[in-house]
Amino acid sequence: MFNAHVLELPEARDVNQALQAVGVQTQGQPILRRKGLFRIVRLQGVGYREALIAKQEMLGAGGDAATPKGTVEFTSDEGDVILLGTPQHFKRFLSKMKHQPFRSATLAAEVEEALTHYDREAYVLRFPEAELPLSRTVVMGILNVTPDSFADGGEYDEPQAAIDRARAMVEEGAGLVDVGAESTRPGSDPVSAAEEWKRLEPVLAGVVDQVDVPVSVDTYKPETAAKALDLGATMVNDVTGLRDPKMIGLVAQHDVPAVLMHMLGEPKTMQKKPEYDDVVADIVRFLRARVADAMEGGVDPEKLVVDPGVGFGKTAEHNLQILRQLGAFRSLGRPILVGVSRKTFLGRLLDAEVEERLEGGLAAAVLAAHHGAHILRTHDVKETVRALAVADAILGRGST
Ligand code: HH2
DSSP states (O other), X not given: OOOOOOOOOOSHHHHHHHHHHHTOOTTHHHHHHHHSOOEEEEEEEEEHHHHHHHHHHHHHHTOEEEOOHHHHTTOSSEEEEEEEEOHHHHHHHHHHHTTSSTTHHHHHHHHHHHHHHHTOOOOXXXXXXXXXXXXXXXXXXXXXXXXXXXXXXXXXXXXXXXXXXXXXXXXXXXXXXXXXXXXOSTTOOOOOHHHHHHHHHHHHHHHHHHOOSOEEEEOSOHHHHHHHHHHTOOEEEETTOSOXXXXXXXXXXXXXXXXXXXXXXXXXXXXXXOOOSSHHHHHHHHHHHHHHHHHHTTOOGGGEEEEOOTTSSOOHHHHHHHHHTGGGGGGGOSOBEEEOTTOHHHHHHHTOOGGGOHHHHHHHHHHHHHTXXXXXXXXXXXXXXXXXXXXHHHHTTXXX
């Protein structure tokens, strides 16, 4: 008996370990590793000429390509293409594609970039006076100084209560604290920059002074972000993905990390029938464009974190699809932040009120980490830190 069993080795380092365990010669390891992984890359809007060339070259390389019927029959101008192969197949494919006509070279460049980004492991967020390695999943503790946030609205009216909560979250293991003074829950009304700052200032001053982890400000208003950065916040969490060009200028000028989140529409109306062609592909496209815009505005790409924005203009099914396919966002080559804590889709799944959503939130957080999330934004810091410590250990994260 040979005890045949199928191995589960999703990442390059998993394949490496398995090869080492067998005792493969050192020179043979990189060659075998390129054959031991399998990647599937989707492309959109591919013209029939490039699609046919891609099919031919991928087959020639030993992999395969799925092309739409209409493209092969020349009845549609363009469509989606899916490339399937090992890194070895992709290497051969790319070297051939680069010399093919039409938009083949551009297609090859995009595929190469997506694959390199997808397999990137080491991310470090650099703050003015600190560095945060993301080799282990980091927990961002939420502090809402609002009367109307859906989970903790009105709990921290007194600045000291808010500051104490921030300190407690850091003691519980939060690597970041995110302070917000305007609720963006579905149906919420916007507040003025003056009101936002009135709520934020006393709390932020104390939090920055008393906690020793980087403090982020959850705002999409450049006036508020500017004041917060002057007061000592060192990160901007913008639920509109730095939509306001002034925000881009500010982040570039201060050279601080920033979260680019996806939201469809605005909080007041975003849950009224949100629709996508393909929720994951549409959000990848949006975030890619926002990263490019920020870079054009002078932001160091290494400072950017992307976030698909669970619950922001998404049905429960959209949120599940995002979490199931979270790995696709790795193609952007930026750390991924996810916020699932106590959100409505958990309530729907569990038929549970806000205060009864802890276990569901932990399940979602652990699976998000498994699919590539680097930062989890949560109200339940202690529980999430513990759950992720176990998840990270199982995933072998932080041990390399
Ligand atoms: N979710 C909320 C607020 N800000 N920022 C990022 N980057 N990602 C998120 O998922 C996210 C966010 C909404 O949650 P919460 O802060 O709990 O509620 P409210 O907006 O009502 O204050």
